[in-house]
Amino acid sequence: MQSQHDAADPIAARMRALLVRAPLAVAFVGAGRFEVVSEHFNHLFGHGDETDLAGTDQRAVVVSEAAHQALHARMGTAFGAGRPLDEEVEFVRRDGSRFWGRLQATPVHWEQPAGEAMWVVEDVTAARTQRMQPTWSAKHDEVTELANRREMERRLAEHVGSRRHEPVSVLFIDIDKFSEVVHGMGAEVAEHFLYGLGQMLVTKVRASDTVARLEHDHFVVLLPDCDQHYAQIVAEKVRSAIAAYRLRWGLHRARVKASLGVVQLQPSLDTVEAVLGAGELACTEAKAAGGDSVRVFVSNGSYEELAGI
The missing domain is CATH 3.30.70.270 (Reverse transcriptase/Diguanylate cyclase domain)
Structure with missing residues (x-):
């Protein structure tokens, strides 16, 4: 059943439907927190029907505070230069296990590089192991x-x-x-x-x-x-x-x-x-x-x- 909020904002409803169905691990982040995440993104990080990354701190998926700060700095440098961030990052799942993900991060509005951003993550652990x-x-x-x-x-x-x-x-x-x-x-x-x-x-x-x-x-x-x-x-x-x-x-x-x-x-x-x-x-x-x-x-x-x- 469509909620009153969805009825008032059909664009938001379409976005939610896309994030649920799209076979892509994508999330929108802002102010250091995950705002909206796709179903595939939740599953990639070990979350499911009972838990959701939406509303949690980005730090929760990075292996350490130092790694999180360094990632944030690299992202700021890239966005400030008009470039997305595209690199392999070691992430941590909800159960504490780790994996390597290719993170592609882009500002939602390039004129506001410090504002909301979109993350797309792909598990590249196997490919990285092969390349090594x-x-x-x-x-x-x-x-x-x-x-x-x-x-x-x-x-x-x-x-x-x-x-x-x-x-x-x-x-x-x-x-x-x-x-x-x-x-x-x-x-x-x-x-x-x-x-x-x-x-x-x-x-x-x-x-x-x-x-x-x-x-x-x-x-x-x-x-x-x-x-x-x-x-x-x-x-x-x-x-x-x-x-x-x-x-x-x-x-x-x-x-x-x-x-x-x-x-x-x-x-x-x-x-x-x-x-x-x-x-x-x-x-x-x-x-x-x-x-x-x-x-x-x-x-x-x-x-x-x-x-x-």
Whole structure:
């Protein structure tokens, strides 16, 4: 039955309904206390039908007073600079057990950064444990959490010179004018942009494909069982997705486009370096055409002849 308060304030009623049903751990906080929390947020912190975090002090979910004060200070610094806080925090549940959560905190009104804020928390304990393993750090890029150059080269080497008959293609991606994003927003915001861009790229390819960050703003996608024709279709989809991608990071906004090179593995490209070099050559042609475009590497001889080596 709808309460008189809900009848008088339908927006508040909708918000309460959303917080109950949404599979998201979200809370609104103000003056150091949780004001409204979602059902999922309550469950994440060990609360249920009989108990509720609403009205309690934020300190209740942080492992110590010192950790709480430090978190509050970092949040104030981020909000004051027009940035959300996005970091992993060790939290404590109602029963005293601990977990690592990714906290994304944003002011409700950016013109009042010290006022009410919204918290979104995701349990990342398992992912964090995995990242702490030496084997993970050896294979992954720290900024994007994608495969790194070393891992990409290892996986690509499994296909170069292979006698298997399945076609294999590679996309070489170079973000156009990314230095302008770094210059205009700073390195920290640029890294968040790269992370978001990398996660978006993963959604545009198959689970069997490998997306890697080589360095800076250069990405590579390994496409097993994919010939040049279909690789070009994937490249166009990726190019369009990058052009449509928007970074919204606090008060910061950015958009970019990208140049892509497509290369299918072939006998003349008999080393990992040759394959990546061919993809980069095609990408360079895309940049020379004005960017935001795709070019395909076509071999008329050895890679060394084409590259002028």
